[in-house]
Amino acid sequence: MIQSMTGFGKAFVQLPAKKITVEVKSLNSKGLDLNVRMPSAYREMELGVRNQIAGALERGKIDFSIYIENTTEQTATRVNVPIVRAYVEQLREVYAQADETELIKMAVRMPDALKTEREEIDENEWKEIQKVIDEGLVNIQQFRTSEGVSLEKEFLFRISNIMRMMNEAMALDGERIINVKNRLNAALDELKVTLDENRFEQELIFYLEKYDITEEKVRLENHLNYFIETLAGKEANGRKLGFITQEMGREINTMGSKSNHAQMQKIVVQMKDELEKIKEQVLNVL
Template structure:
């Protein structure tokens, strides 16, 4: 959800700049900064932005730069003259210019006329707002296209590591059987071979990772299927990633084989990179 959009509009007496930027976030965290004259439009703006951007830590700002000669701040002449007269009474010989400098710094020396929003002006500003939102959404689409390529590569890497782990399974089973038999030899105990085989089968069933492989494969396929959907799917991808993590962790706890555990660590590494980027998907 990282993105940036900016649009400017020149009005008869001012220049309006609209900026919007977003960072990763699970939900919409919206911060709106507006000139005082546009405060009454904040709720309307929030609804428009929330509908358009959906998720992310969003900073939205409108800047107004006066370009005409007339300003909203004017010198409050009676107040300034009153300050000057008071200071003359205190310092009769003071220079008039210095008195003026001090007077305009005093409270209420400047009066700011409240600006009422002009609906025609606001309609023009809305065009700039729409343009800025279009720019940030285009930025997001470009980022999304790059993320899709990365997701597909990460998912394929996890699939390859999983298949390599499965290929090691016969070797792992043989090592487990050999270790159990050697332990019995060291004990110098008489063993019923049929019972021994039954116990091995029971023990190996607990270490079997076939079920985890099937579920992880389904999650990998579902992740790709979800990416190809047209609706907003960031939260769904997050849930799928969590399920993938459970299967990988279970596979690691059952592996009992150094090379398989290395492959599990590599799968976890790829999954963590996916989880980091899933936050950047709507």
């Protein structure tokens, strides 16, 4: 079962004094591109969170955020009382006529008038946050799996189209050989020369072998089956699928260069179009 690299997961918990929300967003990427945003109070836990995300999601451009919403009237910012009093005394010397309220208004705007008390991480609180992180990662993995189901259906549809078109092209092979023989005979008739029939047959066989697409058909069919087999694998296989599509493209291109038949070339172009649609979606597979 394949997974998409595109996904979104969200979870939250309501603690006595705050609401913790975790959001995880993911897009496709060649490797792991991880961006983590956390409140400064939890920065010392960031490395562990990064390792946890990398182990769960493996690959993709991932944005991870923890949001804190205080639900009580408590605040970590405090008035630095001694500093404010010192400012008021100094301002009173400058503005003796000002009343106390005006002096305080000016004092609280001065540097260091407010201080932020750094909260220590509460172990029980972090355990609750860890549960929310786990839930958010599970949710995004479920999203990725759901998207993977849609991708798999799309791949199987495109692969069946290429298989059908390949068989249609091979069905034209007999007609193509007859046309080549007729064109060669017509050209020789115009020259009005006497032919050695045995030599002509030998040269014709050699010529037709150069344009034979049986080997390309066999290899392409093997690649198509291997692609389907890889889709059903349990491991992350986006890169492998990409390599297989490259091999499929080589065989389709060779068939096109050898076809020498208008209808067959048209079918080859349609096969290339289907393959390009597969390649676009493979970039999104984990």
